[in-house]
Amino acid sequence: MKKNFLTAIKEALHEEMEHNGDMICIGEDIGLLGGAFGVTEGLQERYGTGRVIDAPISEAAIVGSAVGMSLNGKTVMAEMQFIDFISCGFDQIVNNLATYHYRTAGDVDMGVVIRGPAGGYGGGALYHSQMNEAWFANSPGIKIVCPSTPSDAKGLMKYALRDRNPVLFYEVKQLYRDNAIAEELPEGDYVIEFGQASIRREGSDLTFVTYGQNVYHCLKAADLLAEEGVKAEVIDIRTLVPLDEETILKSIAKTNRLVVVNEAPMTCGFAGEIVARIADKGFEYLDAPPLRVTRLDTPVPWAKTLELHVLPSVEKIVAAGKRVVRF
Amino acid sequence: MKKNFLTAIKEALHEEMEHNGDMICIGEDIGLLGGAFGVTEGLQERYGTGRVIDAPISEAAIVGSAVGMSLNGKTVMAEMQFIDFISCGFDQIVNNLATYHYRTAGDVDMGVVIRGPAGGYGGGALYHSQMNEAWFANSPGIKIVCPSTPSDAKGLMKYALRDRNPVLFYEVKQLYRDNAIAEELPEGDYVIEFGQASIRREGSDLTFVTYGQNVYHCLKAADLLAEEGVKAEVIDIRTLVPLDEETILKSIAKTNRLVVVNEAPMTCGFAGEIVARIADKGFEYLDAPPLRVTRLDTPVPWAKTLELHVLPSVEKIVAAGKRVVRF
């Protein structure tokens, strides 16, 4: 049976709660309600109020107490109701959770996964549309994941919950119930190790590197470019930290052209990071400037006209693709 | 009379407090004590406890109330005792202060300058050594400044306090009392507009782009390279947002080689941003991979051996310079 993105994550949580008696879930409205989007539905009924905590509206205490629970032997899934609200628990993440292993010279490890719905294109405006992964990519000690398919979501979530490192898990909420991407999930204990990009489409003329919902924009752009005879490769990096540089470099060695697409603001976003790494390590491969298609350096505005203007679109991606092949 | 970096900033604050009766200063220990480093010495004595507030240890309330004061007609200088603690006021900065003008379609503007001592090389360890500017560069709506000389510090601070936009002002605390860089300050009402890089040394073989205390490491590296006949240009960008791309591009057009140096963690840091922009807009000029010399992707550790290992050093900068000229 085909399952959607949300169900895939829900299954991962249920399986890990079952498999790991020391796992705790904490977040706002995740228990009685089952989460704003229903990702945690059924967990509290099954595992009780002790292991599935309806927290007060206190992001800093949610993260901070997750740190303490982990210190005392637990694995913790902490939900941000929207990933945007992570700003309210920011210090606990970057300065406490992320550094705990480092500053204790390995004495303490942190089995904490912070996950939440993310991303724009849904009319969510400034505070329900963010992709703020770059803040954390610039804060050493946190792994960052952003899958684009149900099976990736499940496999990566299960890996995250077993990795004794802090993991930030960006769930594209526009994909949660997108039937177009629903799929059969692999049988059994399906786990995907971090650091492995996925080539979503092969091509020889240019490489789109992307993640999250922009994967679909890139695939669409590749379709359109193909109509004009341009063969674009599409790489879904799946995990940002660690990043699978090898797969990207291999692709660039073949296509000699790079366009990175993501929906965070451009300045200091992860698209720029990929460009900078390839400009260094793949300089000789590049036959055209490595480009970025990202959100403009603006917040995400509400009205559809405005939102679409500032976010990457298939048109903008096609244009960037054309620019690099014609260079 | 030569004045040091700290005095320059102190003078800017005094002059603006004098000139602008609607200016308020708020921060921890800035009044009675005069600030942890003495930057605000004398302000409370002169302007009273109403305009110079010894705040409770509440970074979020400091920033949030500064937003309110600005909304109600004031200009506010808010001090973070160390810029590291900005993480505790993070949400108020990125989601409230930075976006206020945008979301009100220009109805409200924010005359708020957040400033504080920053940077490593001082044995300050994880929480007294940060350069966390990239978090804010990825958060649209905040200008970011990081001067390296006393006169730049004064001129830029005065501009910041008159710009009705949120400004984050990184003060390199290792430079505060560095006599080697003390200088005569320009007479009169000295103001430097944002967005103008300063060419600190001319050269034709490669370009170092940097800011803050790494300016001095780059100058030193340029000295050493000169001994081997390599002429390095050193550009101090002074303001990150807005960035003077023109000056950098002009330089690269001449030198065809770029090394960006800063002390933030590499991934998603501002060094990568500069590389990405030049790789796009200056692609044709580049004869070698654009390189970054940054902090490793680690926190800043305490012991000197460790700290120097992870931060950029003159040696690492020289090595990068050689790599690009020999490419």
Next chain:
Amino acid sequence: MRYNLGSFPNARNLGERNLTAKNGSATATRAKASDEPDQLPRDLLTREEYLELFRQLYLARYFDVRLIKEKKKGRLTGTLYSSHNQEAVLVGSLFGLRPNDWISPIHRDMPAFFMKDLRSGWDNPDRMGMTIEEVCAQVWCKAGSPGRARDNWSHIGKKAKHIIHSTSMLAGTIPVAAGVAYADKLDGGDTVVVTYNGEGSTAQGVFHEAINFAAVHKLAVVTIIENNQWAYGTPTHLGYPLEDYARRADGYGIPGFIADGQDVFDVYDKVMQAVAWGRSGKGPSIVECKTFRAYGHGDHDDDRAAKYRPPHEVEEGRARDPIAIAKKVLLEKGYISESESTLYQAEGKSAGQTTDEDFPPEVVAYLKRGVDYALKSPAPAAEEGERWVFRV
């Protein structure tokens, strides 16, 4: 490993919660008796003012009812956080404010934006509140909104009208309110800043930082806690260990008033006491208004809420309709006659059950003006998306 689940607070075991304020049971620190007025603030109101308060309840209800209907028809985008059944909190707290006092409404307080200073005349162009046109343009996501539809729903405001804009981050506006009050105090002013917050939001760190700061500096900030018993899907006892959220005040040595949030006159009394306390320079205070959320958290949550909330609690909570309670008072006072009291019967009805006949015609007409304006207002031009990042 032994699991010991029984001793954790259980959302499913709500027990009996007291949805109404118990008279005289306010355990929170109160303004000293000597500071209490000889007569209740409402005693100074004229019959006309009583009637105006009453009329404003209808206006707030009608606005909400209309929005619910529009949303159901798919004509609005975004989430509607209904203020149904909580109107007395807004009307009672706004009514006694001076025109240039400041307010900061949040997601569940949409009517507050145009009801501020409504006393200065519904159509008075100099009124210190937003117009119904502006608010409707915002709800309809149009360029005619003061924020030009850049942020959604309740995230508007107007500097010139002393209405503070909020972000989504709950309680994040209280420090802003404190800063506004601080600047005003520094300038020798005596305006009061009223902030609105749900009870769940009081758990945020910035709530504490802001109230603490305001208490140290004796700033005229009145924090209204709209205790509607639920924070989304979380009942009150999982957000705070005490029943009365007003007791948050005790930790700062500031007054914590408790009002019956269904009784517009009681809200008026308690808020006016808090406002007087602030205006006289004595500092901040908290007013907890006990109320009840009629529907889901947002309109998307209506169906789920019907499952997670005990039906008897919802029934009991909705039963105390603020319009009915005010009507009874007016009748008792002889301010309206029996026959007048049956003219408009919005009370006790769900949004879908009401018709325009259940509301005074001037209320219906007022809103029509706003909706007409909104419908005519264009969508913002795409290019505006990149404007106003910085002031230039």
Next chain:
Amino acid sequence: MRYNLGSFPNARNLGERNLTAKNGSATATRAKASDEPDQLPRDLLTREEYLELFRQLYLARYFDVRLIKEKKKGRLTGTLYSSHNQEAVLVGSLFGLRPNDWISPIHRDMPAFFMKDLRSGWDNPDRMGMTIEEVCAQVWCKAGSPGRARDNWSHIGKKAKHIIHSTSMLAGTIPVAAGVAYADKLDGGDTVVVTYNGEGSTAQGVFHEAINFAAVHKLAVVTIIENNQWAYGTPTHLGYPLEDYARRADGYGIPGFIADGQDVFDVYDKVMQAVAWGRSGKGPSIVECKTFRAYGHGDHDDDRAAKYRPPHEVEEGRARDPIAIAKKVLLEKGYISESESTLYQAEGKSAGQTTDEDFPPEVVAYLKRGVDYALKSPAPAAEEGERWVFRV
């Protein structure tokens, strides 16, 4: 514009502050009388235990004195936050804990790291505290530190010994403590977590979030507020509007105890009550210990502190030396003789005035072991700087 500066709290106008806990004046919520023990916890201590408490005061003092001297000689790097004059808070609070209880000391609590569970034997290898060697290696910034000198001074801990590591961000460890307590409760344990905090740090948002969470879940977290009258250069009344910081507890309906922080026995009593409260499942509590910071905020601040603090206050604050106060009790109880009481006279002396003769020889020897180890320990190898970012 009128400036109205007079009405702002003025740091320069300290007025008279009461540096000692007033008996019976605790306005904060207290554990119910019925929950109070019939006898004070100290009444259950033997003479030997009294003497051990006393000896530990010397140990804490000597550690601090030695560090001050080393720092003055330029032998240490980083900032020293002296615990001089505040030793009774540490010793009194740690003494009654069970070995596997957890603690989280902060910047001014260096001695706590090796004084935890000292009762199990200063040289007991199984003791649930850090060794003096480990702590000294940390102070000397050596690889022998448990954190291998990766973070500075008080930012250490040891998971196996139930000592939580703090970041610099004040109050940031309280939620961690709550999480530790939560996990323990879930596993059916009955350990207590004691967190240390300065009074200034209680203004942080995360303080509120953590205590609120702990109160909702009745977690066994005891938050000690070391009220030493100053938060760096800021006096208490600019951080909180009330004199007794224990009243922060009132906002959560949890007990707020007030102890005379200069009297090790009073600290012991109050903390033991709080600990019993927590261990029995009744939830978190706060214990404010009134004390006084002897020197500057850090050693870099000594000179400036002499200017911003009123000399009479400093004199008065230092006069109540915890060693002297404990000595008097021991004399009164007849646990030491007059002549024994004059053997070691560290009390009332500044660090520079003391010599090793002012301390019991076993205390001097104990520290010597630590220092010797530290001096021999190497600096960490440069390459370690890039290790342990992630667990591999």
